[in-house]
Amino acid sequence: MPSADRRLQPRRTPRQVRAELTRERILTAAAHVFAEHGYAAGTTNRIAERARISIGSLYQYFPNKDAILAQLLMRHLDRGAWTQADQLDLSPGTLEATVRALVRDAIDNHGDDPQLLRIMIEEAPMSKELLETIDRHSRERGAQVRDLLARHPDVHVRDIDTAAELIMFTVELNTHKLMADPRTIPVETFEKELVDMVTRYLRGDR
Template sequence: MTSGPRRLQPRKQPKQVRAELTRQRILTAAAEVFADYGYAAGTTNRIAERAGISIGSLYQYYPNKDAVLAELTAAHLDAGLALVRSHQDGELPESLEDILRLFVRAAISDHRGHPQLHRVLFEQAPRTPQIFEIMYEYEAASVDFIKGLLERHPEVKVEDKQTAARLVVTSAGLLVHQLVAEPNPIDVDRFENELVAMLTRYLTGGGS
């Protein structure tokens, strides 16, 4: 889509199998190290050590630390998007409310799986332009997906499907943010209920 420079261009294109293995090991190790130490203390040397490779090898596949983080972020968003889309092929619930609940729950479970890493990726790490681009790309994909759903569903009365889809997507992220940010145990179920109720009433409400 974007015509910018190739994203995440590694210094060396893998030609042998072990190269691909090393790449994967780096990513896995980076996920663990970032989760354990946070962004700042998640040094490249530590990542290499955890991956069982030398620091030099890491820099053969990623030009710098942020490139590792960027690919990690992309991989995570990829998984999240796949989770959401997985419902498409199977049968979706009838009522709009249930569909929305499904979507909201997907966001929650995505976060629950890797809370520490999530915190690093979306809270601690500095937002480089590259990261922004990646996040925007995936958000746009999510919005498109939801927009498609809204257009097909008869209960939806809102006219501006585009803005509505954007609201839905961002609101789901909102819930996740609550989970991350709240210091005291929040009642997730209640919040989820109210959020779904809010979205449903908004979408099924008529007029402009």
């Protein structure tokens, strides 16, 4: 709904360095407040106090805490670009290392405080801008994975597009789940088992 989307839009787009720094202070403060107090108790007053600005100044940038959380999730997604994908060695015998790089990148990108990660996953309201950011992230990541699978000589799957979608879904979903509650499985064990599973699938092991 357009009215709901307007509730989630930042009120002010920074055009000066000081304004951008203030916006970043608000987002950083909100991340700490949500992680420490939870979303229900993470009020805009607490965020403003943590950012050391007045509540009026906060409202110049964001209309409510829903808009702040939506921006935190979009920032999380935008910072999750796989920048090292083009530098991987795709020579024969490197498939396991390639898969490990993909899994490790997903783990590193979800290294936020577990409580904050759970809040972003469970509480962030879905605005049009956020949905577009999620879709763009998915398409860009999918293109990278498809390209790697198509060029790697050790990959033996029936359909590259389907394999790329399956791997993305498997890695992203399981990484989100683990990093939101890292007590369930040691991260090192999770990484090893997921790398082994995906590598065997891509090799066509039966």
